[in-house]
Amino acid sequence: MRVLLAAALVALLLLLLAGALTIPFAFESPFMWYKFGMEKVSLRTGKMLGLSACLLILLQLPPPGHPDLEQPQQRKGGIHR
Numbered sequence: 001m002r003v004l005l006a007a008a009l010v011a012l013l014l015l016l017l018a019g020a021l022t023i024p025f026a027f028e029s030p031f032m033w034y035k036f037g038m039e040k041v042s043l044r045t046g047k048m049l050g051l052s053a054c055l056l057i058l059l060q061l062p063p064p065g066h067p068d069l070e071q072p073q074q075r076k077g078g079i080h081r
Contacts, residue, residue: 013059020051 024047035043 017052017055020055021048023051024048 024044032040032043
């Protein structure tokens, strides 16, 4: 069950990354209308790399209030073995 959940999470993240990489094609800026050839390819590549870097950085943030990520409680008293 755990492997299936991990596979589903990886598939969801790859789908999210693929969706982010289509943004420069779906919403083309007016600046791109006047570019041809390698200039257009390099601008789109730069936008795609920037979007993927931003998404990968944002995916590293921990969810707020996640119980596994909280600081462990300090034990009061003497030495515990």
